[in-house]
Amino acid sequence: MTVPRLIQNFKGGRALIVTSSRSAAEALEATLAKLGVSVERPALVDGRAELDIASLQAERDILFLDGDLDGAVVIDTAAGGRLPPVPIIGLVGVEAPSRLKALMNLGATGFLRKPVHGAAVYTALFLGVNQFLLRSEMQGQLEELGRRRQGRRFVIKAVVLLMQQTGLDDDAAYSLLRRESMRSRQGLESYCEQWLGNQADPAAQTMQETAQRPRADQA
Template sequence: MAPRLLQNFNGGRAHIVTSNPTAVEALHVTLGKLGVSACFPALIDGRADLDPATLQAERDILFVDGDLDNPLALDIDAGSRQPPVPVIGLVGVEAPSRLKHLVNLGATAFLRKPVQGGAVYTALFLGINQFLLRGDLRARLDDMDRRRRGRRAVVKAIIAHMQDAGVDDDEAYECLRRESMRSRQSLEDYCEAFMKKRAGIHGQTTQPRLIGRSAERR
């Protein structure tokens, strides 16, 4: 199920990274009307004085001026190009290299400079909700990949239960599925734990025999 689209941005916190506050004056004013506080991080040697580790995905929004050269060092997810918070690009010069830089930062919406107040809500709506949708999709893909890797444990657990209980594969699967539901775990996680527990039990029962055989040899 896809996340619910966010329509109210009250309580948000915008960080506007630009060297030209005059061009984004309407952005600052309109954000205030929408209940979003705004600040302008200082630029030190062309880099915003902003620690990405302090950003909160559920609250913060980044507005990044595309006319600046590498103003931020964001930790972008390599698999999905997902930044830690929503990024909205501020576009002045429409050079492909500038636009590419904003895309590489993970921008999901854009505003033309000088910013017009009437365009701000649309950019917020698109930028934040696309960020949420991408994050949800990434989580789903990660879960699918985790489950795919866990299928080996499921197959091993079915075979082991068939051997231990003397049942066929269908009955072994149903038994494991019921137990996983009872323990409120995914089938893959339950089967992995089942195999670890079984290996521990078998190790304890076989260890004395090994010691006995060694003693007999001596």
């Protein structure tokens, strides 16, 4: 597994602080400014943060979310175990299991206790961002493995068809397909899917060739 490079310098980042606690926001803003991180505080309207989730950028944005606010930010992470679009650091006041669970379900990878102390901010930022990057890398690799697993059926079909067309054994047919996929700079699964799609009704053609081939008892 590829391990992403650890981020230690957060200069140029943007923190979005969703909290109703003025003291927590001010303490965060003062420390983040020293780290070169700009701060925005989305307004809370009827308990919901005025925040466009789709516009957030993982390369720049970090979301500080107060766990004492119920439903202030809605992020769909349930389907397929998706990660949130940006690192989330939970601000924890009341350490009730239900509130901690809510932050976990949103994908929080770092936590910071209230009242916020400046000395703890960098640690929370470091853990929150780098854990997010690690999970993103792992999820990407799992998705790639899933795509390759789904594509194995094309590899099997292509090997069988190539054996029928050329008389090669399975190892030789597989090696040929692998060489061709590398030459075309495609993954083996994608290459085999494309190769099969380019065959003119391969199943019917193979059946016809088999039917026209003289049988041993008719020779």
